[in-house]
Amino acid sequence: MNESSLYLFAFFLALLSSVFLVPIFRFFAIKLKVLDNPSSNIKTHKISTPYLGGLGISLAWLISLFLIRITTSFPNLTLRNLRGIIYGSLILCLLGLIDDIKLKGLGFKSKLLFQFLAASIVVFCFGIRINFISIYWLSCLVSIIWIVGITNAFNIIDIMDGLSSGIAVIAAFAFFFISMPSKMLYVNFCSIALAGAVLGFLPFNLSKSKKIFMGDAGSLFIGFVMASLAMGVSYSSINNFGIFAPLFILAIPIYETILVSVCRIRNGKLPFLGSKDHYALRLEKMGFSRKRILIISYTASIFFSICAYLFTSLPSSCSLILFVSVSVGLWVLSITLASVKVDK
Secondary structure, three states: OOHHHHHHHHHHHHHHHHHHHHHHHHHHHHHOOOEEOOOOOOOOOOOOEEOOHHHHHHHHHHHHHHHHHHHOOOOHHHHHHHHHHHHHHHHHHHHHHHHHOOOOOOOHHHHHHHHHHHHHHHHHHHOOOOOOOOOHHHHHHHHHHHHHHHHHHHHHOOOOOOHHHHHHHHHHHHHHHHHHHHOOHHHHHHHHHHHHHHHHHHHHHHOOOOOOOOHHHHHHHHHHHHHHHHOOOOOOOOOHHHHHHHHHHOHHHHHHHHHHHHHHHHOOOOOOOOOOOOHHHHHHHOOOOHHHHHHHHHHHHHHHHHHHHHHOOOOHHHHHHHHHHHHHHHHHHHHHHHOOOOOO
């Protein structure tokens, strides 16, 4: 098979595997009572809903990459990078699973410790790090903070059916298309397989009769993979503004994390503790339906992904104008959203 056929194969294999596996994990989640119960006012759903969708996503992703690996000859560096992302993401998936099945003693400090451990493995043992920072120790430090931050950003944004997963699909496609010319095979195959795996989960997450949540096992896994892939591509071959491309691809989870953290700190709360101050819930307070919030979020994610591509291809002057314009728009939006009163 040629390269294009391999990418299609990886995508559809992950998609079909996910469609097959997610209902199986839903069945076991119900049998084993691995459920998200609406036991606090922070929850936005009304009935107990099975977890373990994240296991279906991660396993479908792994199946796709494994079959691509045994049918394709990869360079040694690509294999090394693939192993690093797989090992680190599985640690995060296991960490999320432990939280999903409600084992005691796993507070946010313990979670952060394991997240930093997984990030350190990828950075130090497999060499996946931010390359435009020339000072080695600083590059490693920023890379670890970046991975942990994005990992938690996808966890924070997972508060509404279809929100985190839909944005993950768009972001994965964005990384794939921007990475294609660079021939970074591990980024290409990881991102296209992730897009297929999460897309296969999405209809079940949006379903009324067969609903399942991805849980922390899914959101932490997706966030870790996304953060690692973001560091695998050179975005600044045309101009230095290209380094902002991954920030724009992941703009919505990053924006959500900053918004809720600032609002919680201003209200004297720890940013790690949940509350109903997410941008999606603020939009709901403003009268938007959940369906419309998803449409707005998906459209915004596509727009930011297009901006990311433009940063990698436009001259510096045009990129600067685009960057300033979008930043001003986000600032105005933040003022509007922060003024919305939310439930305590």
